Amino acid sequence: MIAEYIYEQTQSKKLTREYLQRFREFIVSTLSAFPYAGRSAEELISGSRKLVYQGYSIIYVVEPERIWVLTLYRENLP
Numbered sequence: 220m221i222a223e224y225i226y227e228q229t230q231s232k233k234l235t236r237e238y239l240q241r242f243r244e245f246i247v248s249t250l251s252a253f254p255y256a257g258r259s260a261e262e263l264i265s266g267s268r269k270l271v272y273q274g275y276s277i278i279y280v281v282e283p284e285r286i287w288v289l290t291l292y293r294e295n296l297p
Contacts, residue, residue, distance in 0.1 A: 221275070221291060245272050246288065254281045264289060 221242070225235045249256055249270065257270035260278055267289060270277040278289045 221293070224293065242272060242275070246270075246277055250279065250286050254286055 222235055222239060225238050226232065229235060229238075255268065257268035257277070257279065260267040260269035263269070263278060264280070267278050267280050270279065271294070274294050276292050276294055278291075280287045280289060
């Protein structure tokens, strides 16, 4: 889980909350304004796109009325 990883790295609930808030704001603002900003990620899931934020991949699908975030993961972790 992202929150657990950030907390392990910072040992601060405040910094963890702030990071997660910035992460959420990035996703909402970017995908609201530019839903096709991410590259095609057809190799993962048909019709999906991939956006990256500070080493985290955001896999999502654009539909006419909404955007579905399917998963988030850290790129350099097993």
